Amino acid sequence: AQTVTQSQPEMSVQEAETVTLSCTYDTSESDYYLFWYKQPPSRQMILVIRQEAYKQQNATENRFSVNFQKAAKSFSLKISDSQLGDAAMYFCAYRRRTSGSRLTFGEGTQLTVNP
Amino acid sequence: NAGVTQTPKFQVLKTGQSMTLQCAQDMNHEYMSWYRQDPGMGLRLIHYSVGAGITDQGEVPNGYNVSRSTTEDFPLRLLSAAPSQTSVYFCASSYAGNSYEQYFGPGTRLTVT
Numbered sequence A: 001a002q003t004v005t006q007s008q009p010e011m012s013v014q015e016a017e018t019v020t021l022s023c024t025y026d027t028s029e030s031d032y033y034l035f036w037y038k039q040p041p042s043r044q045m046i047l048v049i050r051q052e053a054y055k056q057q058n059a060t061e062n063r064f065s066v067n068f069q070k071a072a073k074s075f076s077l078k079i080s081d082s083q084l085g086d087a088a089m090y091f092c093a094y095r096r097r098t099s100g101s102r103l104t105f106g107e108g109t110q111l112t113v114n115p
Numbered sequence B: 001n002a003g004v005t006q007t008p009k010f011q012v013l014k015t016g017q018s019m020t021l022q023c024a025q026d027m028n029h030e031y032m033s034w035y036r037q038d039p040g041m042g043l044r045l046i047h048y049s050v051g052a053g054i055t056d057q058g059e060v061p062n063g064y065n066v067s068r069s070t071t072e073d074f075p076l077r078l079l080s081a082a083p084s085q086t087s088v089y090f091c092a093s094s095y096a097g098n099s100y101e102q103y104f105g106p107g108t109r110l111t112v113t
Helices: none
Strands: A003-005 A010-014 A019-021 A024-026 A032-039 A046-052 A064-069 A074-079 A088-096 A109-114 B004-007 B010-013 B019-025 B031-038 B042-051 B054-057 B064-066 B076-078 B087-094 B108-112
Touching: A003 A088, A010 A019, A019 A109, A024 A074, A032 A064, A046 A064, A046 A074, A074 A088, A088 B042, B004 B087, B010 B019, B019 B031, B019 B087, B042 B064
Parallel strands: A010 A109, B010 B108
Antiparallel strands: A003 A024, A019 A074, A032 A046, A032 A088, A064 A074, A088 A109, B004 B019, B019 B076, B031 B042, B031 B087, B042 B054, B064 B076, B087 B108
């Protein structure tokens, strides 16, 4: 079974600084997707970024980028120029390409942004 | 489009009571899923469906039933609520044409006393 681990229950960052959230996963598959989701206090789950395992290039979405290390099974999220609105719970998630819509989530990292 | 809707937003039940959490989507997505979110455990898959009439168990199915009679609706039934089912429940939908990107509902916070 696949597992996803987020070893940082809480992180904090100063506004305008950069922060990196860690995620590791365990799988025997070679073809899969990885995701970062943001959950603000509103509870809504928001997709931040997606990485396809067969793509070597790291995904980037504006101030959000990932460091995908397939051999090490590591998938970290970097948030640049942190803003107060980035404060949220962040979840790392995994999906096998052949598993349809089924996601496996990590435990989450609560990010605080200090003004 | 309303997207994925869930009702109710909040619910308090007594142990042993039954209830149904409603989930509907208006995007004609073939895939729908139910997750529960507990502190320190992330979201865990309860049940999922790959189309009308087809459902299957996820990681934590015990105590929950589902059915999918239409593409739009995917209700989650608690037959005899237990305090261990206190959680936040999310419904999600997706379709193959968009790499199964999940669209989540706003969640239902359930407390069982």
